[in-house]
Structure formats: C-alpha cells, structure tokens
Amino acid sequence: MMEVDKLKKWLDVAQQFQSEKFWNQIFNENNRPSSNNNLSLNPLSAVNEFFPKCDLYETENELIVEAEIPGLEKEHLQISVQQQILTIKGEFKALHQNRKYYMKERVSRSFKKELILPYPIFVQKIKSEIRNGVLTLTMPMNREEVEDIPITFDQSNPE
Structure with missing residues (x-):
C-alpha cells in the first residue's frame, strides 16, 4: 500500500x-x-x-561578504552600495554561438542579490577580489555614522 x-x-x-x-x-x-x-x-x-550564496560577517573593523560566483567574469559583475544596502548584480554567459552542444546544463542568466548591511561603511574604501570562484568584499565599518537617538519620557501627562 x-x-x-x-x-x-x-x-x-x-x-x-x-x-x-x-x-x-x-x-x-x-x-x-x-x-x-x-x-x-x-x-x-x-x-x-538564494543565488549567489553569500556569507556576511564582521571582523574588528570590517564587514566581509563572500559570494560564490563560479565562472563569472569581472566584466559581467556590478557591485554597488546605497544606504546600507549592498547590491551584487551579474550575468552568466554560458551559451556560445557556433558551438555544437551535446549537453547543455549551464544556463545563461542574470542575477541580483541585495544584502542589508548591519553598519554603515566607508564606500570609497571597499576592497574587492575574486579568487577560486569566490568574490570577497572587504568593507571598513563607519562607526561614527551610528548614532543613538535619545528617548525622552513625557511625564506631564499621566493617564
């Protein structure tokens, strides 16, 4: 059964x-x-x-992003930061003209991944590197930008 x-x-x-x-x-x-x-x-x-798979972690003074981008050329990758949102966009170009394919599992496709950064960063000081199919972004944190907002209690109006 x-x-x-x-x-x-x-x-x-x-x-x-x-x-x-x-x-x-x-x-x-x-x-x-x-x-x-x-x-x-x-x-x-x-x-x-879920693509590309990413890790986001911090060291003492930096935020680090590691993203898996196997086979992606740097010319087909765009990275931007706006208001603590890191955007990684890219395009895999796996289909080539004038090739006689017997099997085609790797697809050409575009992707866009957005990560919310837990701290402001110094955008001008970001370092990027691609090694063994992994994109690593090293972003120095800008802790001066983090401000605590004081909370005051209105005690004149007891309800």
Missing part, C-alpha cells in the same frame, strides 16, 4: 511539470508570486533570492 502512495505523489509532481502554467512561470521573469510565503509558485524567484 505504501508504494501506491509514493506512486500517487510522483504522478502529482510529474503532472505539475507537464502543465503549461508551470513552464510559463519559469520562463516569464515578470511573473513574481504575490507573497514570499509561497515560493513554489515560481521556482525562478526562489533561485534568484
């Missing part, structure tokens, strides 16, 4: 892949799901959110 249940589940999944709606959602990037709770509606948006 257990095998029949597995077969039913497999058939349900197989049917989903055969539906025209499923493939339209994959190839139509403008078709974003309305809520982030249901990422299964559009697998492409889920892939974009």
Whole structure:
C-alpha cells in the first residue's frame, strides 16, 4: 500500500511539470508570486533570492561578504552600495554561438542579490577580489555614522 502512495505523489509532481502554467512561470521573469510565503509558485524567484550564496560577517573593523560566483567574469559583475544596502548584480554567459552542444546544463542568466548591511561603511574604501570562484568584499565599518537617538519620557501627562 505504501508504494501506491509514493506512486500517487510522483504522478502529482510529474503532472505539475507537464502543465503549461508551470513552464510559463519559469520562463516569464515578470511573473513574481504575490507573497514570499509561497515560493513554489515560481521556482525562478526562489533561485534568484538564494543565488549567489553569500556569507556576511564582521571582523574588528570590517564587514566581509563572500559570494560564490563560479565562472563569472569581472566584466559581467556590478557591485554597488546605497544606504546600507549592498547590491551584487551579474550575468552568466554560458551559451556560445557556433558551438555544437551535446549537453547543455549551464544556463545563461542574470542575477541580483541585495544584502542589508548591519553598519554603515566607508564606500570609497571597499576592497574587492575574486579568487577560486569566490568574490570577497572587504568593507571598513563607519562607526561614527551610528548614532543613538535619545528617548525622552513625557511625564506631564499621566493617564
């Protein structure tokens, strides 16, 4: 009986892949799901959110980002920081003209990853390096920009 249940589940999944709606959602990037709770509606948006895989950590005076970007040329990469949001955009160009492919698993695609930085940084002093398919950004923290806002209590109006 257990095998029949597995077969039913497999058939349900197989049917989903055969539906025209499923493939339209994959190839139509403008078709974003309305809520982030249901990422299964559009697998492409889920892939974009998690790619490239990044680590963000701090040392004594710096924030460090390490991003996996295997095979990406620096000419196809753009990095920007605006109001403590680091944006990494890029494009993998894996399809080449005049090649006779026998197998094609690596796709050409664009990506955009945004990371919210926990501290302001000195944008002019960012260092970037690509080594072994990993982009490393070293960003000196600007702790002078972090200000505590004093909170005052209005004691004249007891309710």
